[in-house]
Amino acid sequence: MPKMVICGRGGCGKSTLITLMAQKIEEQGKKVLIVDSDESNLGLSIMVGTGPAEKTLMDYMGGRPVVGAKLRARIKKEGDEKVPLFQKSSLDELSSEFVSWNGKKGFMQIGKIEHSHEGCACPMGAIARDFLTNLTVNDNEWVLVDTEAGVEHFGRGIVGGVDSVVMVVDPSNDAVLLSEKISGLSKEAGKPFGVILNRVDDETKTILEDALSKKNIPILGVIPYSITMARENLKGNRLDNNMIEGDVGEILNKVESQQ
Template identity: 30%
Template sequence: MKIAVSGKGGVGKTTLAALLIKYFRDQGKKVLAIDADPDANLAVALGVPHPEEITPISEMKQLVAERTESTPGKMGGFFKLNPKVDDIPDTFSTTIDGVKLMVLGGVKKGGSGCICPESVLLRTLVTHLVLFRNEVVVMDMEAGIEHLGRGTARSVDKLIVVVEPGRRSIETAQHVLHLAKDIGIERIVLVGNKVRSQQDREFLETNLSSLKFLGFMPFDEKVIEADLKGQAPYDLSPATMAAAKEIGDNLTKIQ
């Protein structure tokens, strides 16, 4: 199963990604966790010691240069558009509790539509992860799902959009839904997070009535506490973990 998790910054998509990673690991699955958000913090959510020591793939200048046959730091010029990437997940990942984690990082670009060696390597790598890896892949995406191309997107088993009760979150979710449909993702589901009451739940269901909700996670101060302590949310928040288990069960049922 290949899963992409998206949503507005701060909505809890990384928390959900970490919880689903634990869910699948506890099911005995081989899991590859991918942090595809330039504001990377999945390592923290998984409880990786010293996450600041992880170098994102996009910042490995020598690797990018070797695989794309480009010159580090040079603008323009020719470079390889189909670099070798199949060994990268096993060679450049960090292992935590039996889960492999790889941080992709972001690409600084001066204008829209920019093609550079880093972006080509990341796009090719994500394509490999989705199409050719024989394990559960959970990708914590940025809101714009920028790393997914049209061909790759159609092979994503589920795009989970995380929303919280609030107009800005709803607007971001609708934007992600439009982007997803434009590149061919059809298997889109929602998860409500930071839900305090039945009223919050009804607000989300009313404003996003065209799509299925996998479940709802409660607002829990312990999730914030876990983030402050650099611990995985499932270590401190049993209620959130219970909700995530229900979401994971529903996810596998509708595969």
């Protein structure tokens, strides 16, 4: 089963989509790991209903100073960062110190910006890339990676550790423009790419379908706007597939058929 990056512009609904997909995957009797690689996202664990683990992956590895030293050491040793930070591992082998499980659904955070002037998030990108590259998934297992807004994860090479890229497109011209950029970057990285329309009504759905068709960008599914979803998200409550009209199961089928 796929390891998949979910991306898009800020506020488009990446975390919402991941929450709905993870719930549907679990309902199908499959295991799913949600990887939060967004250094500023704070509410995803609440949305998916797992709660955060005791540590982020960065903390589990000893924190920023230790990770920074390891990165500098391997650059000095190899010159091109080929020395891995992680060994090959499966979902069952991941430590409960940095993965919180609730049934078949697991949640982990790569790391967060905790202090002013602590430095850039580049070390977190490096460990995310290496972790995903060395993470193996079996049949009936999925990995969903929530990313920061924009295209930073391409620059960091995080997409090198996954099987496909899915972008969430909300009703905005900025999202349409970004979809063309991400489509090109995904092609350059050799990863299948498709988009999911989110928070649309009949009129905006038609406009987006026309705009994306002209750019030859495949649409994998549609999630209509839901006032219930918006309200429960605002309240900080767990989200549920029953709050929307879209068929998330069909979206998963289309994503899986890309692999």
